[in-house]
Amino acid sequence: MTEGVLINKMTETGKSAGEMEEVTLIPNKAIDIKLEADVITPDSFAGKSAEEIGMLSVWQGPTTYPLSDFFEVLGNAGSSAAETLIRIKGDAMRIKRIGEGMSAGKIEIEGSAGMHVGTGMKGGEIVVYGDADSWAGMEMLGGLLHIKGNAGDHVGCAYRGKWHGMKGGCIIIEGSARHQLGGGMDGGEILVEGNVEGFCGIRQNGGLIVVKGGALRTVGVEMAGGTIVVGGKIQRFSPGFEFVSMENKVTSGETEIIGEFKKFTGDYAISKRAKGALYVSADANPEL
Known part of the structure; x- marks a missing residue:
């Protein structure tokens, strides 16, 4: 599989860091109870001085505190x-x-990020230089979320009790991801350089998921639309997919991926009118 086209297309984000004003947050103490810090966005910080930013409220358990209690600004x-x-x-x-609902600007995390990083983001860019906990990019609408390490469960997913997840934007994971990547996905693109575990693309309705490594099981289960490409071995293949053809190229929107693939459609176990497309590496899956 090729790498350059998809990644290069997705990293066009507007203003460069040199054209932006920088706010630096330096943790000033260990955090025991996790913080709810949806104020850490360029939208919330815009137009504010360091002192004003420090007075923004974050939640820790049932209590609010100023951001400056946890960070030097x-x-x-x-x-x-x-x-x-x-x-x-x-x-x-x-x-x-962090970055929840942001519409523009950039966030760089020089370490790992907690749950819900980039949830509902509409634009701009988030770069996580470490790992990301579960629910990264949940119900994302636009922008770029770039995770240089591994990601947890439910990346780009719908929230509990909802059917529709990520609708736009791009998520790049340079490591591996866990379960339910792109669950309920309606649009946008997710690229995983490593492997995924179970239920990748569950209930997917649109958009593109590319996994360059392998998958554990149930890829595309209950899928009704969209495209999934897996470049490695699928350990347990879902029975609701039907073989269509051999392909040497996958095209989705402006994205083109070159390789030798077996194309399947489905998931017919959930609907005979399903229009999901699942492309599986022919070399890594000779038994399919």
């Missing part, structure tokens, strides 16, 4: 979200909802 934000870069210098695995 350096630098003033830009006049708009698009002109604001937030840099978290340290691990943020115990900080939830």
Whole structure:
């Protein structure tokens, strides 16, 4: 499988860091109870001084505290979200909802990120230099979420009790991801350089998922639309898919992936009118 086209197309994000005002957050103490910090977005910081940013509220359990109780805040934000870069210098695995709903600008996390990073983001860019906990990019609408390590469960997924997950934007995971990647996905693109575990693309309705490694089981189960490409071995193949043809190219929107694939459609176990397309590496899955 080729790598360059998809990644290069997805990393076009607008303003460069050199054109943005930078706010640096430096953790100043260990965090025991996890923080709910959906205020850490360029939208919330825009137009504010370091002192004003420090006074923004975060939740810890049932109590609110100023952001400055947990971070040293350096630098003033830009006049708009698009002109604001937030840099978290340290691990943020115990900080939830960073970048939630952001519309523009950039966040760089120089460590790992807690649950719900990039949830519902509409635009801009988030780069996580470590791992990301579960629910990264949940119900994402636009923008780029780039995770340089591994990701947990439910990336780009629908929330509990909902049917529709990610609708737009792009998620790149340079490592591996766990269960239910892209569950309920309606649009957008997810690229995983490594492997996934169970239920990748469960209830997928649209969009593109590319897994360059292998998958454990139930890829595309209950899928009604969209495209999944798996470049490695699928350990347990779902029975509701029917073989269609051999293909040497997968095209989805502006994205093109080259390789030798077996194309299946389904999941017919859930609907005879299903239009999901599942492309599986022919070399890695000779028994299918």
